[in-house]
Amino acid sequence: MCTEPVKFGQRALDCDKCGAWTHSLCGEMDNDLYDEIVNTNFDWMCPICEATHFDSSFFSSSSDNSDPECSTQETGKKQSTKAKPKSSHLKTVKGFTILNINFQSIMNKRSEWESLLHDIKPDFIQGTETWLEASIDNAEFLPEEYTAFRKDRPNDRHGGVIFVYRKDIPVIRRLDLEGDSESIWCQLDIEGRRSLLFGTVYKPRHDDIDTVIDFKNTLEIINSYSKLKDIIIQGDFNQPNVNWDDWSVIKDHSASKETAELLMQVLQNNGLDQLVKRPTRLNSILDLAMTNNASIVGEVDVIPGLSDHEMVKTVWKIGLKRNRKPPRKIYLRHRAETDKIKQDLSKFQEEYSSSKNNNSVQKKWDNFESKIKEVMEAHIPSKMISSRWNLPWFQREHRRMCRKKRRLYIKAKLTGDQAHWDEYKEFKKVVRRTLNKSRRDYINGTLAETVKENPKAFWSFINKIRKEEAGVADLKVNNKIVTSDGDKAEVLSSQFASVYTRKRHHIFRHWGGVTYLTYHTWLSMKMVSSSNSRT
Structure with missing residues (x-):
């Protein structure tokens, strides 16, 4: 049992014997069990009192889905029936991976960026310093499997944030949560559990207190909702003077003390845990990952990045329902039996x-x-085929080089030896040059030379970098997400039919001093006349 007080908005229960409040995490209680207790009239006794109306197996079978976040609802009177905890689906369904990346220009690092997606295959990317502008389309730097929400700087390319996600995951953007700062908020509704909110934030300077205030206001809006949501926030906060081990401001540091204290206060008041404990740039932790539910965190790792910032890779223990396209049949026409077809x-x-x-x-x-x-x-x-993204210029030797770069990075981190850091940085440059050359040679050499012999490969590459076809976004109807094309068509058809009304046309119109009968009125009169004549 912890000795920390229960703050407003945290998930906790009031003991019916001693009156003490206990965090759901400290009571070894998963989300399903907590909701079961809150929504019924059971008495609840804290572990200290060692007197409970539940079986001992209730708490011995707790899952990893405990929640340090919040609710202040009280339980009511005792019932004789015992509640049965719901089994969690998180143990049987694979989770998802997020990369937190400081790009410092996506377009200048397309070869490394494409090889990274091909190698790690993340489900989401929360990126900062994209350096993009409106004239650059998503299809120019994203493979077919991904799409993105962006907020580019209108007058300065040295900034911008992006949220990249797989097309088979139904994510919606929450523009109502985005203020004036460089941030993107998205929501993912998952059947059978709380919704997920993703926040991608870029604070360009250590003394940028306006971004922190905007961040604080967004969290206040989220906390005002009646339904609790799991929050995942990542980005570059550029606050090097915070010691995240003990949540204190580093003394005699040149960075803004006021901004650092406000940032930590905002996180603590909203029950957010900061997960990154290793430096992401030099000796400072600038790229952060936060959540209000530490039980859904599976893995947090700092890996080699695309700029002078390292990347943060996080794995989350939440199962996702993907809208994968079914395999499609293609005919191998070059092997057709033409004589039998003609017969x-x-x-x-x-x-x-x-x-x-x-x-x-x-x-x-x-x-x-x-x-x-x-x-x-x-x-x-x-034969049956499914859509699969491959990098034709990314060979086995490139994969080996990327893995070697990763090993050199880990070695330098563990030893702290400057010689090992120099070795890693030098090899990182070699990898970048090699990947750029391989991609350039493929485009200028292989594709250009085989355009006549193999036009399919050429046009396949060209089509991938054309304008992205967004189509109709996923629709939310009666708290359910509609994702398939057929269901979307039915929903839109019903909506249009429900709001369509026949306009009443005037019987007579006047033009040029002449009064005449309108066509629609004449047609209606003719149909009535024909009907009467038949009867």
């Missing part, structure tokens, strides 16, 4: 010409279409 179609033509049927045009077309498909299935081999 079958000639036979079908003779039978169709000799037959006398009075079928409708639609029926005739259905017969013709079914016959074509039957012939294709019989004489053209096929």
